[in-house]
Amino acid sequence: MKLPVVSPEVPAAANCRFSGGCGLGEAPAVLPEAIAEKLRNHPCYSEEAHHHFARMHVAVAPACNVQCHYCNRKFDCANESRPGVVSERLSPEEALRKVLAVAAELPQLAVVGVAGPGDPLANPERTFRTLALVRAAAPDLRLCVSTNGLALPDHVDELRAAGVDHVTVTINMVDPEVGARIHPWIVHGGRRLEGRAAAEVLSGRQLEGVRRAVAAGMLVKVNSVLVPGVNDRHLVEVNRAVRGLGAFVHNVMPLISDPAHGTHYGLTGQRGPTAEELEAVQRACEGDARVMRHCRQCRADAVGLLGQDRSQEFTLARLPPGPAQDAAEVRAAHRAAVERLRDRAAGARAERLRAVASVPADLRARVAVATRGEGRVNEHFGHAPSFQVYDVSRAGARLVGLRRVDAYCVGGEGEDDALEGALAALSDCTAVLVAKVGRCPREKLAAAGIEAVSEHAHAFIEEAALAWFARFAAEVARGERTPRPTSAETAGEASCGSTICTG
């Protein structure tokens, strides 16, 4: 098999000290080197790394020891990207074949994770055999596990011995009354527990698992699913508890709820949060803690850069029949190229900030960005399945979240609805930066007060955002434009056009 060539035009990573994630531009200065090293190329733990490094999930763990009201793993659709969904389950040996095939094709691959479709630690033999096989065959790849935490206290030593240094634990509550409304039952110690008793055991084990994993030197990310009316007010307490135990980053994710998924929440009409509700909880949790805002809520067999799922290219039937080449040297060259560009971009960023230094400190604007990854404005408005949303000021561009929409430019009867959905999802933005946009959507965006900006196509996101912001600030200064309040400022005024939001 031919090895892919590492492009010298690897995107300028360090255009970014965006907050959230880890703000890796600053990381080496403020974090111990051992931690900065673990962040450098992990796309989920570092907002900046997610532009340049890929992950893959291997679906070796079908069983689960907890039931969540939002999860149904029986439903599969190749086009759907959401947790728990897989096209095929793998044996550990098949997983290794797939890892090596992906590693040979994707120089950006940095992380292999087990994230289901059930729970990795409810399938310990399969999970640990997979980790051992991958470790032996491709030791430069990071290993990562995502668990509900029920069995975590029993496996921390084994995880560490397996070379896992990133663990994600889903914690939706620390109050069993709240927990009973999210997790109807668990199986623990060979017994099935229900309701409050189940939630009490689950919560105790989750917190103990986090404590032990941190003590063992692992970086712990906590995922919380935001369920409006159930744990929205409670997640600040969860945040406090897990920070107290040393969790590194908190990922507050919106509930995905649809009757077609056959989940309890879907069938009972429990809605997901609006973009504003999600942002409000993330802000409340932020304080001095790290909050992840770039999570894509991936499938349990996701492959590629976040937001660029290539899982269907790497199904078992499509893998090369023989042993795939492990292209470790190509991955190392990619890492080195990104490092060089990080150094260069750090200087370029200072220059870009100087260009907006005279903008009033209190002027800010919210912009949406259509991107396919690599840190660039490189997606057509009508093809974007989601937009990254940034708040821009003279301090730089700060990611506030991801708005998922139905791509409207796909033909068919739903086009108008999809465009309306996108307009609603971006209703608190002043501009949308795109690689291209048609005349009709441009006019509709303008009528909704959103400027479609295509002149920075293929530029790096912060570079494009600041260039647009400099022009916007000049127009505001001349009295030609009025700054628009963001949804956080108008608290609930805007509605949400997200496909993950039924509200």
Ligand SMILES: C[S@@+](CC[C@H](N)C(=O)[O-])C[C@H]1O[C@@H](n2cnc3c(N)ncnc32)[C@H](O)[C@@H]1O
């Ligand atoms: C499918 S789970 C697999 C790992 C493990 N069993 C767990 O729950 O952490 C991966 C992540 O997806 C989240 N998830 C599953 N279904 C979801 C849904 N409908 N909406 C939002 N998050 C969901 C889980 O809470 C978890 O954080």
Ligand code: SF4
């Ligand atoms: S613990 Fe994970 S896999 Fe199990 S039901 Fe909950 S979300 Fe699904």
Ligand code: SF4
């Ligand atoms: S679901 Fe979120 S945390 Fe997990 S791999 Fe995808 S982006 Fe990363």
